[in-house]
Amino acid sequence: MNDLVHRSATIRSYEDRYLRFRTKAGFAFRSEIGGVIPNGWTTIEQAEWMASVAAISEDDLLLDIGAGRGWPGSLIAKETGARLVSVDVPLEALRQGAEDLREKLGPRVSQVCGDGRILPIGDAHFSAVCQADVLC
């Protein structure tokens, strides 16, 4: 029971991160720091480096765990041509990222609401997995 309470509190705190800075002033602040949520730390240069070392191409499937609104998986998929599965727990993050992901990747992207510790995915399915600031 305690686990369930803790888990739902954790999910709520993740959801909250995506509900902050949604005002006009909040968007201005976010645009000055690259348009990311203020908790995201992966720069464009770092995402480009991630794409260069992922060793994938258009025939491959990439999994982004803890993807939030789709960063940095969307850039890696765009640069490499790989198809992307973008996974995260907060539905709010998936909702906010959906349109942008569709614009960037069209049918080559799927979003899944799920926990990276118990993925609803079969064995040996992906050519690469990326994650940014999920383990911290």
Added chain:
Amino acid sequence: MLRECRRVLKRDGRLVVVTIEIAEGLGAAQRARATELGPEDLGTGGPLRDLVAQSGFEVVIERNLTEDFRVSLLDRLNALDQNDAELRCAEGHELVDTEREKRANMLKAVQEGLLRRTALVGRAS
């Protein structure tokens, strides 16, 4: 989570991770301070390199991104400063103060050598 990454990856598939972690070689008191100043969900299980290796990967690349992280933290604090009045009006004092304190604490931890940001590539073995 890393074992789950290994499970869903094909053999020789790549894991590309970027994360904030506690710096290596710290004593108990410094580790406690890193945890106190670091992000809420800072991992305490050991160096990322070891965790990745223990989860069925061969570590093929490791990069230290701590300086980039320090610059990002300064950028966030400057952006908070520049938008302070508008943010306080629109988002509230509590949120602005909390965000500022979190970032200032993380910057302090980086400057004291308690936190680092690491990028790592593992190959599924």
